Amino acid sequence: MKPTDLRGILQYVPQFRDRTFVVAVDGAVVTDENFPNLLLDIAVLRSLNIHVVLVHGAAAQIEALGREQQVQPSNLDGDGVTDAATLRLALTASNRLTHEILEGLAATDLRAACPNAIVAYPAGILHGIDQLYTGKVERVDTELLETLLHHGIVPVIPPLGFDGEGHTYRVNSDSVAVAVATALKAVKLIFVTTRDALEHAGKPIRQILVAELEQLLAQQPEGFPRELVSKARHAAAACRAGVHRVHIINGRIHEGLLAEVFSNEGVGTLVYADEYQQIRRALKKDARTIYALIQQAMATDELMRRSRASIEKQIGDYYLFEIDRNPVACVALHVYPEEGKGELACLYVKPSHENQGIGRKLIHFVENRARELGLRMLFALSTQTFMYFQTKAGFVEGTPDDLPPARREKYEQSGRRSKILIKPL
Structure with a gap:
């Protein structure tokens, strides 16, 4: 691991320390060769x-065991009818898998246990069809799980539930994960699948607000691949139940779990329950961050070169765009009050977050701020992105005469020959 990777992880630790993650792993992932690496994560x-x-x-x-025993399962995922033969398959397959996971955790020096923490009841008769041994989660024994967690033990929970009469029911593992995450007030629920991300209409979804996901499920459910519909529905349900961040990742990616949790970009899909983006004024301590953020753009001459000291001197002019409190973009508004003009400067978005509308949000923010200050015009200087300002932000080409005298002098001395772009407010 590179030192930079470690620093990236450590910046998240304070907000996650002593909090709970629920990791929901599909059975197909457990048999993959990368599963031991997932346990290391x-x-x-x-x-x-x-x-x-x-x-x-x-x-x-369950499917493999059914083939082995020449039994056709009536239900594979706990969402349909579970007959007696399928329940026997589910018990055998789940217990074997649980034991395999416990062995894997032991190999990483982690203590783990399989508690009977899921209290279930029969799904009953749905649309005139008796669901037999299919169950639904009634409640989660949080006291038992919290005791295990308090003692550093990882609870391993199979897709089975128990009632007070000693009966066992097959329960959908996604619904179990949502119930556990909700009951424990988990900060994250992570679905680990064999797909790279949630998809809709053939396109991967990297980040989506729960309301937007629910709209897609209601209006265009056919756009989701069949095997991801359950993930989408349960992700939305988890967010609505109080889990603010739900992730869907591919368990076959090496270090995928860590990459998803400890980076802004992630490797899968993030479903979030609130707006987790914000624009804030930069503080003196942010000068180092801004300088590091724009270094690449300065090296390619996309942005005018500026020192960390100069950024710190004008830090009150800078704003940061954050995702989960991590800066991914910046902008500055330099004000010339005598002329009623403001310069939109140092607009930069990390390459990993381009094409997400962040640049336009920052421009809109600066425009509103300029209006609040009573400015009559914004101007920007650009050598490479002038078309963006003209086509996306409504700027038009100006002349050096449009610049305040002090800024015009610096413009002429720089020799960059930037295009001058203006926008009346």
Whole structure:
């Protein structure tokens, strides 16, 4: 691991320390060759004092066991009818898988246990069809799970539930994960699948607000691949139940869990329950961050060169665009009050966050700020992105005469021959 990777992780630790993540792993992921690496990722989370509950499915194992025993399962994922033969398959497959996971966690020096923490009841008769041994989660024994977590033990929860009469029911693992995450007030629910991300109409979704996801599910459910519909519905349900961040990642990607949790870009899909983006005024301590953020753009002459000291001197003019409190873009508004003009400067968005509308949000923010200050015109200087300002932000080409005298002098001395762009307010 590079030192920069470690610094990237450590910036997240304060907000996650002593909090709970629920990791929901599809059965097909457990049999993948990368699964031991996923368990190592969980060991890293535990080393950072992050509590982890691991929920697993068993659909792939039930299907394989059915072929082995020449039994046709009536239901693979706990969403349909579970007959007696399928329940037996589910019990055998789930118990084997749980034991395999416990062995894997032991190999990473993690203590783990499989508690009977899911209290279930029969799904009953739906649309005139008896669901037999399919169950639904009635409640989660949070006291039991919290006791295990308090003692550093990772609970491993299979897709099974129990009632007070000693009966066992097959329960959909996604719904178990949502119930556990909600009951424990988890800060994250992470669905680990064999797909790279949530998709709709053939396009991957990297970030989506829960309201937008619900709209897609209501209006265009056919746009989701069949195997991802459950993830989409349960992700939305989790957000509405109080889990603010739900992730969907591919468990076959090496270090995918850490990359998703400890970076702004992630590797899968983030479904979030609130607006987790904000623009804020930069503080003196942010000068280093801004300088590091724009270094690449200065090296390619996209932005005018400026020193860290000059940024710090004018830090009150700068604003940062943050995602989960991590800066991914910046902009500055330099004010010339005597002329009633303002310069929109140092607009930069990290390449990993381009084409997401962040640049336009920052321009709109600066325009509103300029109006609040009573300015009559904005201007910007650009050598490479002038078309963006003209086509996306409504600027038009101006002349050196449009610049305040002090700024015109610097413009002529720089020799950059930037295009001058103006926008009346």
